[in-house]
Amino acid sequence: MRRPKPTIHPLLAGASIVIILAGLREIGSVLNIFLVALLLAVTVSPLLTWQLRRGWPKWLSLTITILVVIVILGSVTSLLGVAVNNMVSGAGFYQDKVTELYRTGLDNLAARGVDISEIRKLEVFSPNKIVAYMTKFIENVFSTFGNFFFVVLLMVFILIEFADITLKADRGMFAPNSWQRRSADVTNDLKKYISINAITGLIAAVADFIILIAIGVDFAILWGFLAFLFSFIPNIGFILSVIPPAVLALIQFGWVQCVIVVVLYVLINTVVDNVVKPRYLGKEFNMSILVVFLSLLFWGWLLGAIGAILGVPLTMIGKRLWEFMNSDLDGHTPRQSIDAVSNTPAPDPAGGEQT
Numbered sequence: 001m002r003r004p005k006p007t008i009h010p011l012l013a014g015a016s017i018v019i020i021l022a023g024l025r026e027i028g029s030v031l032n033i034f035l036v037a038l039l040l041a042v043t044v045s046p047l048l049t050w051q052l053r054r055g056w057p058k059w060l061s062l063t064i065t066i067l068v069v070i071v072i073l074g075s076v077t078s079l080l081g082v083a084v085n086n087m088v089s090g091a092g093f094y095q096d097k098v099t100e101l102y103r104t105g106l107d108n109l110a111a112r113g114v115d116i117s118e119i120r121k122l123e124v125f126s127p128n129k130i131v132a133y134m135t136k137f138i139e140n141v142f143s144t145f146g147n148f149f150f151v152v153l154l155m156v157f158i159l160i161e162f163a164d165i166t167l168k169a170d171r172g173m174f175a176p177n178s179w180q181r182r183s184a185d186v187t188n189d190l191k192k193y194i195s196i197n198a199i200t201g202l203i204a205a206v207a208d209f210i211i212l213i214a215i216g217v218d219f220a221i222l223w224g225f226l227a228f229l230f231s232f233i234p235n236i237g238f239i240l241s242v243i244p245p246a247v248l249a250l251i252q253f254g255w256v257q258c259v260i261v262v263v264l265y266v267l268i269n270t271v272v273d274n275v276v277k278p279r280y281l282g283k284e285f286n287m288s289i290l291v292v293f294l295s296l297l298f299w300g301w302l303l304g305a306i307g308a309i310l311g312v313p314l315t316m317i318g319k320r321l322w323e324f325m326n327s328d329l330d331g332h333t334p335r336q337s338i339d340a341v342s343n344t345p346a347p348d349p350a351g352g353e354q355t
Contacts, residue, residue, distance in 0.1 A: 045162050048065045052166055190313060193313060198228075200276050232313065236296060241265070
């Protein structure tokens with residue numbers, strides 16, 4: 001039986017959305033910590049599930065999973081903290097180099113008869129603005145990861161909930177349309193998307209790191225980690241990840257090394273994004289470049305750098321929740337998660353049922 005859909009005045013709906021978005025933006029710093037903790041919990045949840053389904057005690061499974069995360073996250077945070085501090089302390093040197101390149105470029109344009117008066121008025125191309133924006137963006141990203149204690153604490157609570165839901169779901173304690181079962185469906189989709197992107201992104205990031213080390217570009221571990229984070233942004237993330245090391249290679253060595261960095265980045269990410277990733281991700285997660293770009297703009301505006309990085313997974317969650325809401329209102333059962341496997345026997349062609 002179809003239930004009547006609730007109606008709401010468009011102006012009231014619009015005002016409600018504006019109020020909710022304003023509230024989310026105000027608590028963006030706190031919400032970012034939760035999102036990073038959720039990302040980590042979903043990423044390591046396969047390890048937790050593997051232990052639980054082999055009969056390991058819940059406390060032991062949680063302890064091992066949390067220790068693995070603390071060791072890895074602590075090591076990465078320490079290395080990145082040193083790199084970020086060195087970059088921020090040397091921002092003046094790089095700003096001078098960018099200014100020198102900027103002036104040289106304008107002089108070359110002027111020598112070829114190009115009117116540069118309008119370009120000089122554009123503050124977006126100002127070296128001070130470029131360096132300040134890049135520094136602020138990196139500090140914004142790593143300030144969230146720097147809240148190590150709160151991220152780990154939230155992740156522990158999320159993993160405890162994951163463990164309880166996994167054990168109860170395996171025992172058949174949830175109804176098919178319960179919120180626990182539906183949250184498990186959303187988590188399965190999110191888990192598949194994040195795990196595949198994490199693995200392929202890590203492969204590309206390690207390759208990028210090795211290239212930058214071989215060329216001698218400063219802060220290679222920082223650019224490698226950013227390449228890993230931007231791998232969660234389809235189509236656009238690669239472009240964002242190549243700009244900082246390419247500019248730094250140009251500042252340090254010149255155009256030849258800059259072009260080498262760009263070409264090798266393009267080769268690596270083309271193979272990963274167009275050959276490796278599609279084999280495992282499937283068409284279910286495909287998004288047009290317009291949707292990706294709008295997700296990047298919206299979540300970046302709402303939550304800052306972390307929102308931009310997690311824009312596509314957040315859009316996926318919103319899409320799945322919207323499907324659940326519509327299925328409830330229409331009286332239909334929502335589609336199963338991508339990883340779900342139906343155990344319902346197929347009907348016999350003669351009209352009976354399989355045994």
